Amino acid sequence: MDDRHRVTVTVNGAQFQQTVEPRLLLSDFLRHDLGLTGTHVGCEHGVCGACTVLFDGQPVRSCLMFAVQADGHEITTVEGLGTMDQLHPLQEAFRDAHGLQCGFCTPGILLTLIPFLEDNPNPSELEIREAISGNLCRCTGYQHIVDAVQLAAQRTSA
């Protein structure tokens, strides 16, 4: 039995061809095979949201998918948002509003919020809190994260 699969995955706009074991998690594929360690791994049970990536534009938990399932699909990780010199406006707002402390949950929260803000550019506080309810943050108490999202929304609509 051939238990390895050839997959072609587009990550942050670049195409990668790799051979993977079926049991390789998408999160581990991104971190170890591609070296994209911005995708963090927390609970590995689908609860904490740290490993959130965009799968064909929609936020999913990469610890609950196998790399082999990504064959032919498009993935965006936090590395695909902005660069050190040119942050994504949402990242900029997180920096300005102190939307992170240790930063472990931040990549997952950013990626959860990208499609959310596209669908809803002027969210209420409750909508923001609902949107990030699948992402656990143990430092901030969420208040500054909510502030950051509101700041980003303000700047985009201004």
Place this chain on the structure above:
Amino acid sequence: MLARPGLPQFEYVRATTSVGVHDLLSTANARLLMGGTDLFTQMRDGVWRPRVVVDVKHIPGMQDITMDPGGLTVGAAVTMNQLARHPAVQRLYPALAQAASSVGSFQLRNRATLGGNLCNASPCADTAPAVAALEAILVLSGPAGQRETPFYDFVLGPGRTVVGTDEFLIGIRFPAQPAGSAGCYLKLGRSRMGDLSVVGVAVVAFRDLAARSGYRFRLALGSVAPVALRVPAAESLLAAEPPHETNLAAAADLAMHAAVPISDVRATAIYQTLMVRTLTLRALESAWAQLQGAGR
């Protein structure tokens, strides 16, 4: 490159047709992969150790939502978010749309499927009460073809269904709802967002001239019994006399007495029992208000 320890090796099969899947399911130690939200945790905890994982989401029809005069057909691999944001599902089957949107977190709902939620047969499955109240028919694919089974007969107990070892669920059929139908799903979790349910209540209601009251209510409870529980006594009460403050409260009492919860990590049995009455009353009142609004 080694995979993380804890996930044992298995063979991955991506099926694009049901041909061959039944054989695989009956001969190999195989598990179906739908959204994976349960499969991953069960495999990581060592509860399930399949030799073959069969990804059946890509079989034609599995991810489709179709409407016809007979009703709504939902492919087994349709995700919770697909259901929650589908305009016709929201309008005609609000209990189902609301139940789907209450599952887990947004990221999870992008993967979790209706078929997976039903086949996993957890007592706290959020879609189960809605599917029960909507009297859905489940379509199973087997070696000899398809067969249908009402959801009423589908779940045998926690984690157990009537699906045979060589069968798998391909779709869920919801009968057409009478015009102006009302419905809702109310859920109590430990937090307002993203938790498993402590109590779930689904209500579907519509005008029915065959009922003495002129209305038919269907009520189903989740998380308070081994399987989603219909409450025929409460339904009969509201079919006999039109809803008013007193008999809505009486129906909620009947629901409370029908519930048989167990104390667990999320809540005590007595708390769940009391919350059944509270949530049932709110759900019935909401459905009744919708019916009256539609009648004007």
